[in-house]
Amino acid sequence: MAEYIMIQGTGSHVGKSILTTALCRIFFQEGRQVSPFKAQNMALNSYVTADGKEMGRAQAAQAEAAGTEPQVRMNPVLLKPTGQASSQVIINGTPVGTMSARAYHKGYALQAFAAVKAALREIEREADTVVIEGAGSPAEINLKDHDIVNMRVARHLQAPVLLVADIDRGGALAALVGTLDLLEPEERALVRGLIINKFRGDVSLLTPALDFLRQKTGKPVLGVIPFIENMRIDEEDSVSLQDKPTQAQAEKAISIAVIRLPKLSNFTDFSALAAEPDVSLFYTTEAASLLTADAVIIPGSKNTVADLQWLRRHGLDRALQRAVAAGIPLIGICGGYQMLGRRISDPLHTEAALTECAGLGFLPLCTTFCGHKKTVQVTAACRDFPFAGAMLQGADLTGYEIHQGRSEVSSGVPVMTAVGGSSKRESACVGCARPDGLVWGTYVHGIFDHDSFRRAVVNGLRVRKGLSPLGTTYSYVAAKEREYNRLADTVRAHLDMEAVRRIMRGEQ
Template sequence: MTTTLLVAGTASHVGKSTVVAGLCRRLASEGVDAAPFKAQTMSNNAHAAVCVGKDAAYGEIGVAQYVQARAAGVVPTTDHNPVLLKPRGDAESQVLIDGRPGGHVSAGDYYEHRWERAREAAVAAYERLAADHDVIVAEGAGSIAEINLQHRDLANVETARFGDAEILLVGDIERGGVFASLYGTLELLPEDVRDRVAGLVVNKFRGDRSLLADGIEELEARTGVPVLGVLPHDDPGLPEEDSLSLPAREGSAVRGGEDGVAESRAVTIAVPRLPRLSNATDLDPLARVPGVRVAIRSPDATLADADAVVLPGTKNTVDDLLALREAGFDERLRAFDGPIVGICGGYQLLGQELRGADREGTGEHENLRGFGLLPVVTRFGDEKTIRQVIRTVEGAGPIDGASGTATGYEIHAGETRVERPLPAPIGPDSAATEGVLGTYLHGVFHAESVREAFVEAVFECAGRERQGGDAESPSPFDRAAELVEGIDLRKAVDLERVENGSDRLRSPDQ
């Protein structure tokens, strides 16, 4: 019999995804056959995974569930995240069930016409996972105490019920009011769901834990629910599930650059904060390079202090093109003389023209001019490409000197055609000039050869001497497992029964 633990939260962004990844890694390291599950995710950070229940080879799941599956040492499949909602603007989201797109709907239409089908898919996916694994570590969404949604809360309330789950409730002390948040959340839960709460976790704590002792004692006395862990504030380096960690359109944020390299010797890679930005995790490998700052900025921000520009993916290339043009970004980009890379939707933006734009955008534009930095044309149709790929790297342009292979995935609408002969440094659907590269490959900077060549080009163009190469660091999965060591897991999950009754004990895939 499978044991299910639901990691729920008092709010969004309290650390649920990291806790689930850490628990998956911790259980796998202890020989327990575990798997992650999230019934429904809303995120534009998606990853290709093996498709279950459909004819297609690959489908889309939230990047957090992909990471959690890898942490558990299992092959990521669409069963780990059977329902994915990808916001696209105009109060609409693309609905993907079992990894495959099923149209665009408003929130009202989703709950009225799609939710029952989504629930059926989630239950079926859960049951398949439960048949193959001893422990399911499920992740909730947002707050489990949204009383206006509890009758249709697929990721929290419904998962707790159909998965017969024990619940670990996580609160974020950095937000302030963690005791009130935990207490209030418990009070607002349906009685049958509250009875499933096995323990509470205080996350992101800085300082002396003894200072919490009186509060923890009082909270346990008032609720009858034990605090099973106080976790330190730390970032193990896992990809973000959504864009909450990125700045708002008018704001800016910097990743990386905190590695001891003098500011005068560092380089800055500017990234426009697209209104519908997706797959921001493509930037993470660059932000981990010593001496590299990834500056995520509003579309109307200057590029004067930038040494390179990366245009990331977008859920809606057409509408983001119009937003960038309105902000004057295209003019500033054409005047920029450093290395430029466009990934997926960013690649499409760099081209001469977008055709069939009314199929992609929310307006009525049939054809639109692109930024004109690459001689390519993108045509949108009804088909969507979702696949995992390995590309041969033949360095050119901003990645001159790169070689070997790059492994990643493609998720995009539209097909891009090169209008005149150009180097294709990352497979046949890429294109490069001397200073500009476009590719559909998500995860391209995870390839060491590509990353190193691009970083070297950025330093050379900036006229700065690079201080060392990539820094070695522990696996983010192992760091996440260490982070959750403070959770008294055996008070939430009957691991002794699992260990004594399973013939599937194993070690994670490193």
């Protein structure tokens, strides 16, 4: 019989994902068979499993921390916002349609709970410890009757809940007391402890507040977790973008601008680049910033056509033309790669009312959207791929594709190819470059996670600036492992883990 612990929060971005990740690593270090779980995730950061299913990126990171392979059962319901108060609904890794918020919450959500229960049954067969993450707040009265990710899961499993509040943003005590007050008695009984997260300063000064919480709520405060600086673990959704740099750091040798599209997806593609010691990676919507950067990236998008129109409305298309004309390299990933082409066609109106629109015209490719979404892990390779005066070489560049469109590339240009699919024999073009090396793009998410390829890209920019290239000294995989362990060490030192274990065993 599996043991459960559930992390719920007083609101969004209070640290539920990161604390779930911490517990996954702690229990993994104790030799347990651990599985993360989040019934429903709303995020544009997603991941493709080995069997071609789509799930939330945060749960993939939690699976890494737990030392296990990401499986779609860890996140059976994924909502990807498309705009106009609607989302693409993905059940068990496969899209089932796009629904308005009203249609989903008032009609479909409770049907989707069947998938949640089935996923939990699968997990119980293999894991002895399940760390469950909630979403938002369990006390959202307007959503509570149809909420399938917070207390409905806790009640279904009779799982003990730890309630987390973010003290860094202020109002943590009121949020904890208010959340508990709005819960039903049965739900309140499932909350077995409180956690104060992101605390800065002398914890002894917090003692009166902790005593107040115990007296007011009858719940023990099991830990005060300090604010963890520079935590480089994949984040869940676009709320985290608020914490990203918005301008270059002058002390770094290389600056890379990522255009902050309204429907930006999978910004975790750039985590490894941002972690390079000589790179300042920042997010911007300002045309002037593109002209001062050493390189510009157009990232993925959940709505490529809408974001392309947004670029044009804000004059960023003209800024990109000026940047490339000035010799500033331009890179496109997934939706950004599609935008770099000559034309985007949408005959089935999968994304927009437009049947066709012009691309930015940097690359000789044309994209046509179709009804089927491609989700597959791939292994990419490139040879003599020109970039910034150098030639990129790469083999065994593992990653994944998540996109609606199919792109045709003109012959005679340098391409990136990949094998993928269940047979591992299907070869396809997944990227191309302009012969002058100033523009390239790819469908492959995670391409910058590869140390030698990423360093070759950065070194191309260094040489262009008259700087000497650097050797590959930074291992992204090793760095992630260190971060998981650092997170686990910090949480273990500030959370009463023995009390947590007793709660999981049903002893208190």
